[in-house]
Amino acid sequence: MKIHEYQAKRIFVEYGIPIPDGDVADTPEEVREITSRIGKKVVIKAQIHAGGRGKGGGVKTANSPQEAEKVAREIIGMNLITHQTGTEGKRVKRVLVEEALDVEKELYLGIVIDRSRDQEQPVIMASEAGGMEIEEVASKSPEKIIKVGANPVGSFSSFQGRKLAYGLGMDKSIVSKASKIIEMLYRIFMEKDATLIEINPFVLTRGGDLLALDAKINFDDDGLYRHPEIRELRDLDEEEPLEIEASNTGVNYIKLDGNVGCMVNGAGLAMATMDLIKLAGGAPANFLDVGGGATAERIEKAFRILTSDKNVKAILVNIFGGILRCDRVASGVIEAASKMNLNLPMVVRLQGTNVEEGRKLLEGSNLKFEVAEGLFEAAQKVVALL
């Protein structure tokens, strides 16, 4: 789960990580008030989940409360397009207003879980190349990234912070301050079940202060059950409405750009089915995993979700019945299609447990569909229906 910068910064404050003076605002009037309270030059930052906000025109400075209000009018309500939002962009509802800092140096701090076999633990990264995307630094100048693995069974040790701080070339007067910030960042990671934390840039001011100029935290969806305070930070406006509806019914759905809607059981098979559609010359409209213990009701819901995407011109149902029985899938499909008055052409491929019963049910219904047996045959047939 993703959260906004201002929400991540509130968590930083709880843990004593310094951030610039500022506040969040929903209207240009509020922006003006906050700016006059701060009493100096400010930065106004659009709050959307996607990165690349600055380049898209979602981050601007202002020298006075009046100018801040004017700038805020441009940003609030704008459709912000960045390399991460897709072409449709995201509407800005809220901005963060912060004091502009006198920056001496822009650094980078981050924590992720390193999945490689010899690590399999959180890794804390620091780099002197702040302000750039860390992936870019990693591919162009990997020597600029310093890493320290953190074994979560032990506690954080100060040397880990020192290793990074001295590695960044910091003056000894600020090393202990930096080390404390790194320790707190690690505590947030562990205590909140984060999958990624980034401060980019992590700045050193001319006055010798260290602050988190930006803040990004992603959380492990599987850890949310034990963090009600994090669940509350979810912003449904940032998510695809169909994906929200799907997650409420236990269906795993991701909207894509194609026109072949597919309903599959199992994540791996669902991905493979998308690949097959592409190989057959079509384009998948979605990823949809109906799950292992799917009921007829859930199948019906899955159908409603995938067909509410207006781009869908044909449907492929691909089920390998193990625990999930094919007859149950068939009755779910029939029920859904009849209730919804479904007119889209459809290919159904059933394999596995109770496949004969399932096929008989489908054949006995009024439903218009084509049957496929082979994996690739199914994909070819549905693409031919477009």
Next chain:
Amino acid sequence: MSILLNEQSRIVIQGITGGEGSFHAREAVAFGSKLVAGVTPGKGGTDLDGIPIYNRVIDAVEKEGANASGIYVPASFAPDAILEALEAGIKLIVCMTEGIPALEMVKVKKAFKGTDSCLIGPNCPGITTPGVGKIGFMPNFIHKKGNVGVISRSGTLTYEVINMLTNLGIGQSTSVGIGGDPIVGSPFVDMLELFEADPETSLVAIIGEIGGNAEEEAAEFVKNNMSKPVVGFIAGQTAPPGKRMGHAGAIISGGKGTAAEKMKAWEDAGINVVVNPADIGKKIASILNK
């Protein structure tokens, strides 16, 4: 022979009284598995179709000689159940549970360091050795005894592949679903190592997917250590970046973990990569018939 699960395996099911646990315990028995005990704290002294149920894993080890475990308990209790099995000296621990926080698995895995116990999963369909038995929920009817080892991060896609092989008359030595989470007990490399050493396995089918670097590590191992042919497929060639494709581990992040990169790494390592998953069976048949 086979890997991991063999004639000496004596299985205990942790969470045997739950809906999934009892259903799949019965299926496993029907498949011929030697299921010697169940464990559910508080239900000790009862039984499931005559299989004794204990409160603690250690009792199943001491009284029934259990040396392998299948875990079907909810995500919030699963790490504890894995550690209990490890502490009781169980050598093969297979956890089917989905939804365990990644940082919990990081801690659990640290506990396995220096032990000779093997963890499969979590979030996996389990392991099947045809003719011997199974732990987990792969459907019984798809398997056939033979010489192809199957390793996969997925569930139903694995069934497809096994079924495809069986329909072509090609049997399997052992099929292992290693799980779809970012941190799994045994990555591909561990399984490749076992299959390479197993005299009953003559070819390995490996099914990877987007996200992480387990496939790249497998490539490295195959290049340096495998003498047996390997056939591979990577799911998610059409997956968009930044989206979690069902499995917690299946996410392309920062441009890394794409299917294209993984397929390239496999090809460079001499793995027979198939682009179309429907061709896996045919490819394997052509290599075996050479």
